Every structure is written in C-alpha cells, then in structure tokens.
Amino acid sequence: ERDSQDFVRYLDDESFRRRLRVAADMLKPFKEMGKLKGVCTEMTRKSGHRQRR
Known part of the structure; x- marks a missing residue:
C-alpha cells in the first residue's frame, strides 16, 4: 500500500x-x-507450431 503511494509521488x-x-x-x-x-x-512462433505437429 505504502509502496504504491511512493510510486505515485515519484510519478x-x-x-x-x-x-x-x-x-x-x-x-x-x-x-x-x-x-x-x-x-x-x-512468424517463428507459427513455424514452431508447424514443426511441433
């Protein structure tokens, strides 16, 4: 709780x-x-899915 207040003051x-x-x-x-x-x-994620199958 206190941390968030410090953060707001920081901002x-x-x-x-x-x-x-x-x-x-x-x-x-x-x-x-x-x-x-x-x-x-x-793109790599899509190709990764293809390889996994």
Whole structure:
C-alpha cells in the first residue's frame, strides 16, 4: 500500500517526468525495430507450431 503511494509521488515528480520523456525520445527508433522483431517472433512462433505437429 505504502509502496504504491511512493510510486505515485515519484510519478508526480516533474524531473522524473522530464527524464521519462527524454528516454521515450531516445527509444523511438527502437520502437520501429520492436515492431519488426514482433513480426519475426510471430512468424517463428507459427513455424514452431508447424514443426511441433
């Protein structure tokens, strides 16, 4: 219970939000890569199902 309150206070911290925004900007290119990776994972999962049978 107390932990969640600390977490909310942490999120309310302006400097933390600014850091989060900077991190999000840095991670934007990786998001596109993540989408590609997700597609690859989906394809390998399907082929895996085929091999298992």
